[in-house]
Amino acid sequence: MGFWTAVALVAMCGCLLEAYRIYAKTKTARRDDDDLEARVAALESGNDLEERLRNLEAIVTDPKFHLDHEIKKLAT
Numbered sequence: 001m002g003f004w005t006a007v008a009l010v011a012m013c014g015c016l017l018e019a020y021r022i023y024a025k026t027k028t029a030r031r032d033d034d035d036l037e038a039r040v041a042a043l044e045s046g047n048d049l050e051e052r053l054r055n056l057e058a059i060v061t062d063p064k065f066h067l068d069h070e071i072k073k074l075a076t
Contacts, residue, residue: 059065
């Protein structure tokens, strides 16, 4: 094997490694995008989130909750 053949092989290996690095990076980015899209879709369907918000509003606006909160404030 001559000098120029070795240089050419090293250059080709470097190019292949760089191409694989770029491929792996874009593959990870696509997976992250898919995960984010799934989370957004789940939030947009939001029935569970709306129900949790209604329950929280019911607790906070309950007069007994306010009374308990005031009693605890006085106790400390």
